[in-house]
Amino acid sequence: MTANSISTVRNGQKVDLANLPLVAFGDFRDAIVSAVKAGARLSALFGVALQEADVQGRHAAPGLGDLRLFAVLAQEAEGMLAVTSTRVGDTYPALTPDCPQAHWFEREIAEQWGVKPEGHPWLKPIRFHHSYRKGRDAWNRPVEIPIQPGVTNFFTMTGDEVHEVAVGPVHAGIIEPGHFRFQCHGEKVYHLEISLGYQHRGVERALIGGPGKRTISYMETLAGDTTIGHTLTYCEAVEALADCRVPARAQALRAIALELERLANHTGDLGALANDIGYLPTASYCGRIRGDFLNLTALICGNRFGRGLIRPGGVLFDLDEARQKQLEERLAEAHKDVTNAVELLWDTSSVRARFENAGPVSREMAVELGLVGVVARASGLGHDVRSQFPSGIYRFAQIPVSSYHTGSVFARAYVRWMEIQRSIAFVFDQLKALPDGPVRSEIGTLAANSAVVSLTEGWRGEICHVALTDAHGRFAHYKIVDPSFHNWMGLALALRNQQISDFPLCNKSFNLSYCGHDL
Amino acid sequence: MINTLLARAQQKHRTIGFPKLPPVLPDRLRGRPAIDAAKCPAGCRICADACPTDAITLGEKGPRLDLGCCLFCPECERACPEGAIRFTTEHRLAASRREELVLGEKEFQLARALDEKTRRIFGRSLKLRQVSAGGCNGCESDVNVLNTVVFDLGRFGVQFVASPRHADGLLITGPVTQNMELALRKTYEAVPSPKLVIAVGACAISGGPYAGHPEQRNGADRVVPVDLYIPGCPPHPITILDGLLRILGRIE
Numbered sequence: 001m002t003a004n005s006i007s008t009v010r011n012g013q014k015v016d017l018a019n020l021p022l023v024a025f026g027d028f029r030d031a032i033v034s035a036v037k038a039g040a041r042l043s044a045l046f047g048v049a050l051q052e053a054d055v056q057g058r059h060a061a062p063g064l065g066d067l068r069l070f071a072v073l074a075q076e077a078e079g080m081l082a083v084t085s086t087r088v089g090d091t092y093p094a095l096t097p098d099c100p101q102a103h104w105f106e107r108e109i110a111e112q113w114g115v116k117p118e119g120h121p122w123l124k125p126i127r128f129h130h131s132y133r134k135g136r137d138a139w140n141r142p143v144e145i146p147i148q149p150g151v152t153n154f155f156t157m158t159g160d161e162v163h164e165v166a167v168g169p170v171h172a173g174i175i176e177p178g179h180f181r182f183q184c185h186g187e188k189v190y191h192l193e194i195s196l197g198y199q200h201r202g203v204e205r206a207l208i209g210g211p212g213k214r215t216i217s218y219m220e221t222l223a224g225d226t227t228i229g230h231t232l233t234y235c236e237a238v239e240a241l242a243d244c245r246v247p248a249r250a251q252a253l254r255a256i257a258l259e260l261e262r263l264a265n266h267t268g269d270l271g272a273l274a275n276d277i278g279y280l281p282t283a284s285y286c287g288r289i290r291g292d293f294l295n296l297t298a299l300i301c302g303n304r305f306g307r308g309l310i311r312p313g314g315v316l317f318d319l320d321e322a323r324q325k326q327l328e329e330r331l332a333e334a335h336k337d338v339t340n341a342v343e344l345l346w347d348t349s350s351v352r353a354r355f356e357n358a359g360p361v362s363r364e365m366a367v368e369l370g371l372v373g374v375v376a377r378a379s380g381l382g383h384d385v386r387s388q389f390p391s392g393i394y395r396f397a398q399i400p401v402s403s404y405h406t407g408s409v410f411a412r413a414y415v416r417w418m419e420i421q422r423s424i425a426f427v428f429d430q431l432k433a434l435p436d437g438p439v440r441s442e443i444g445t446l447a448a449n450s451a452v453v454s455l456t457e458g459w460r461g462e463i464c465h466v467a468l469t470d471a472h473g474r475f476a477h478y479k480i481v482d483p484s485f486h487n488w489m490g491l492a493l494a495l496r497n498q499q500i501s502d503f504p505l506c507n508k509s510f511n512l513s514y515c516g517h518d519l
Numbered sequence: 520m521i522n523t524l525l526a527r528a529q530q531k532h533r534t535i536g537f538p539k540l541p542p543v544l545p546d547r548l549r550g551r552p553a554i555d556a557a558k559c560p561a562g563c564r565i566c567a568d569a570c571p572t573d574a575i576t577l578g579e580k581g582p583r584l585d586l587g588c589c590l591f592c593p594e595c596e597r598a599c600p601e602g603a604i605r606f607t608t609e610h611r612l613a614a615s616r617r618e619e620l621v622l623g624e625k626e627f628q629l630a631r632a633l634d635e636k637t638r639r640i641f642g643r644s645l646k647l648r649q650v651s652a653g654g655c656n657g658c659e660s661d662v663n664v665l666n667t668v669v670f671d672l673g674r675f676g677v678q679f680v681a682s683p684r685h686a687d688g689l690l691i692t693g694p695v696t697q698n699m700e701l702a703l704r705k706t707y708e709a710v711p712s713p714k715l716v717i718a719v720g721a722c723a724i725s726g727g728p729y730a731g732h733p734e735q736r737n738g739a740d741r742v743v744p745v746d747l748y749i750p751g752c753p754p755h756p757i758t759i760l761d762g763l764l765r766i767l768g769r770i771e
């Protein structure tokens with residue numbers, strides 16, 4: 001990587017768009033491929049269509065295309081983010097053959113902009129919508145024919161007694177829609193292909209030209225179970241763009257809310273894992289204790305998911321003394337109950353027998369696919385935004401990274417349990433030393449022609465937002481990468497050589513978001 | 520084994536007394552908004568301008584608030600300098616007809632029980648198929664908790680089933696994305712008649728924050744007929760339970 005083909009920024013650092021490298025495609029590709037080989041991880045790779053004026057304007061040069069590609073690489077060892085960009089036309093040589101982490105991103109680019117990454121081994125739509133640029137389609141589909149979700153050339157297997165199982169979009173439980181195709185021989189799964197897009201509701205496109213009065217509602221509903229995570233990531237992005245300093249008390253309250261969100265979801269997941277193997281005591285206790293954590297968030301702001309709590313500049317609700325005391329007491333109760341409920345899992349040999357060795361993801365595979373969050377940490381990796389790219393109060397109050405090495409359902413369950421304990425300790429620490437002062441500061445207008453990358457460790461993993469502003473300080477583009485975007489392929493590969501009856505268990509151990517992926 | 524039994528003792532009995540006892544709700548819950556139009560200065564439209572989904576319009580008698588569009592966010596309450604609009608902790612929000620969700624002109628009309636004949640069929644056993652059709656998974660989560668020991672939905676004879684063929688009706692969440700429209704129609708057709716449809720959450724009622732996006736249909740009743748509307752973003756589980764028990768005639 002050469003110094004001028006890439007620039008390094010901090011999490012939440014505003015940069016002038018003009019200072020971001022715009023390099024020839026070959027240099028862009030080489031920079032990404034070599035950085036990933038050296039241990040960086042692709043956090044985001046996305047396209048932004050250039051306006052006619054830009055194509056003709058100061059960057060005009062023969063042979064340059066009208067789509068600008070941006071890449072954000074997480075360099076965990078340095079705690080810095082590397083950013084670069086290039087321009088492409090209707091086709092370009094795909095990065096995926098040399099950098100598998102890019103595979104889902106390049107499918108997204110192809111679908112959104114009608115650009116073909118040539119040599120991509122698995123080029124299919126991921127959300128099933130028409131291209132953002134009318135008349136340009138990577139698969140040459142006509143504009144006038146509606147696109148049917150889940151209609152694509154699925155991977156198939158042939159042979160004696162080989163059979164295919166198709167599930168969804170409407171599932172048996174109360175869960176979001178997705179389509180799953182299993183290629184099986186007997187009980188054994190040889191391949192699982194996951195086809196999403198049913199929850200696609202056009203959020204990214206609606207964000208352009210913002211922030212507007214609906215922007216915060218979009219952020220709170222990107223993935224409803226990650227309301228705090230996504231809203232916090234957004235607020236830190238716009239606060240950077242507006243040079244807004246968030247009061248210390250607000251930063252602490254935000255982190256408390258983020259950890260309560262993690263506690264509720266991890267507890268719910270452990271209960272759901274117990275349910276999927278028919279171990280009902282923990283299933284029923286954790287189902288209830290999850291609600292106890294959600295109710296703590298509601299104690300702070302009135303909503304169990306934290307809607308209305310986080311706003312640019314700070315938070316809208318403060319804790320008075322009595323409320324803080326109640327929060328501490330109820331958290332201590334929930335701590336006792338969750339410890340009791342979850343330790344049953346580790347003490348029960350039939351539970352361990354079902355968790356251990358199920359749905360393995362090796363460390364190498366996790367690196368190659370660029371997995372994030374609990375899933376990555378359960379495969380022995382140390383990725384955790386709170387530790388490597390801390391923002392807000394996490395710069396001052398560290399949480400140890402919880403990881404385990406086996407990559408199995410057990411590891412993903414156990415990492416959740418370790419994180420539950422550490423999050424509870426963190427929330428108690430924060431409550432003990434809650435800074436005084438206001439909980440919100442005024443936020444001004446956003447800087448024009450600027451960019452910012454904002455990362456947060458949501459309960460599923462790394463949440464990445466990239467905001468680019470235009471000459472008026474409005475969003476020219478707003479990119480959202482939910483952790484699920486990285487991890488869905490991990491689930492598909494974890495199922496290989498597993499029993500199809502273990503799918504619910506493996507699926508729950510990932511517990512990925514459909515709406516956060518589909519946007 | 521002994522550990523399992525000891526744990527059972529520690530975890531206690533947790534099922535709430537609702538509906539016999541009043542529900543325990545957070546004191547900051549944003550439930551049904553109350554509008555005091557007498558406080559509104561002439562021509563003021565600050566609340567309407569602050570509302571992200573344009574749930575508030577200004578009529579002759581002052582602001583009208585459509586609970587079907589409302590995200591129960593704090594914006595209008597914060598914006599109003601007169602204190603004319605405020606959220607109460609009133610959790611009862613369900614209505615039988617779409618137009619009955621509009622506050623500000625008439626007395627709010629809560630959902631009515633199904634007619635005698637339908638109640639004879641469903642009153643003691645109602646099986647529902649849930650369809651998630653877009654949205655954010657918030658409503659799904661708070662519908663799901665009705666199955667926990669806290670709410671214990673089964674004690675009312677209501678149960679979520681795995682197939683529309685086994686169901687008496689659908690509970691729909693999400694604005695109905697273009698990509699889910701066909702699946703929703705097919706699921707509806709697969710439910711044997713007579714059947715009920717329940718729309719839960721702002722998305723399923725009006726499109727919610729996505730209202731107007733070309734990628735979705737602005738709510739379930741544009742695609743299938745709806746018998747019960749439960750507003751919220753997401754509605755509190757008690758609000759959902761209240762709505763279900765109301766149409767079954769278990770709460771009056």
